[in-house]
Amino acid sequence: MNRRDSERLDTIVLGRIGLEKGDTLYRPGDPVTAIYAIRVGTLKTQVATQDGRVQIVGFHLPGELVGLESLVSPTHLSQAIALEDTRLCRINLGALRALASNLPSLHHNILRLLTSEVQHDHSMLTTLGVMSAEERVISFLLDLSARLAARGFAATEFQLRMTREEIGSYLGLKLETISRLFSRLAEAGLVRIKHRSVKLLDMASLRAMLERATALPPVREQHCRIDRLP
Amino acid sequence: MNRRDSERLDTIVLGRIGLEKGDTLYRPGDPVTAIYAIRVGTLKTQVATQDGRVQIVGFHLPGELVGLESLVSPTHLSQAIALEDTRLCRINLGALRALASNLPSLHHNILRLLTSEVQHDHSMLTTLGVMSAEERVISFLLDLSARLAARGFAATEFQLRMTREEIGSYLGLKLETISRLFSRLAEAGLVRIKHRSVKLLDMASLRAMLERATALPPVREQHCRIDRLP
DNA sequence: CGAGCATTTGAGCGAGATCAAACGGAGTGG
């Protein structure tokens, strides 16, 4: 999105919202009237099952958007909750739609954001589907690090804004498992984790432990009829 | 999408493709030139890790679209493979974009399809994150049943087009576990499964075993201050 | 009819869950 588009985008910002830690931005069933850009703070989005089990489907950092997946739904299907005191821009959906229909690049960007959401979800499905607990935790730390770095924050030293239980919910593990694995990684000299403050000491080794598992692979041989990958 | 739009859509169909069982439609790294509508047959889409572990992220039935998540990406990030002999319509992406910019309802529909993809992925994340193996298998059978019914096929009696191993990859389980659970559900009189042919005998009980786990909506308390400015 | 692959079933194992207890830090009220 170029500067001019950004300026026109500013015209559809409805207002600013402040949330305190624990506040809900929206919940399942709420009518969808806006999407949100995070100025300061962190949110989680989660879906819940009838019996109270919760799956956290995303953590959202400053500079990222929230609520995009509800773009065309009449009501929200997930719940967004602030992990700390947070300030957001509220972006009017109707105005956004109107503007987008006159601004192909905006439309294209919305599509791009949505598809990258899908691709992130696919990588999370891979994480939950095939990775060991240790790999999931490393993958979580590296993902957080990369996203913070992309926003201009330090890549190797940061504060966790979520509890062990929330990390566990996100990764399909229990809080004790998260705690144990943090301890084990620290023992191995790969990280230093005290409470919520994290320092990644050996990014290379952490990445190496994932290379076994991560990465959307390069091209494979040309013929059809590959029904099993090596 | 109404009838007139559908007719205009027909004008951008590039051609028809036939795939044999096991053929790859596209693979990671391929340039994205089209999306596909399934006329007859079934596909799986999967992402692979460097070391060869595979996560199946979707099964795609007749009448559904494939490749939508690559809409704005220059190259594919996943691989699509036919599970049986399959015929598809190839939809030219450039033409689709051009048509969409003159046809707001088409644009809206594309967004709707993408967001429902996101929501399906969120429900899969919940499945992988919090459900037991038995719940996952039931959820898989009911999802398949519902999607087949939505396309006019029988809801309680159908053929599986995928192996136990593929079901396992989709659900984050091993093939032996799938087989054992099929046997157990059959023993309990809830289903009849012989090889690839499935008959759901007691949908009510199956749903009940999931209700514990599924469904999104209960509202929680907690206030949201939408009008407090930073 | 035979070969190869998918499926079923059994036995034993292990990663992660569960149960339990102690510790520590942040916020609150005296």
Next chain:
DNA sequence: CCACTCCGTTTGATCTCGCTCAAATGCTCG
């Protein structure tokens, strides 16, 4: 300012569900 309390975190002991390894059976398709 300190003590108390609450909650998040750490760590240990044990258990269990789903995995691994193994072998037999049965389709499917050439």
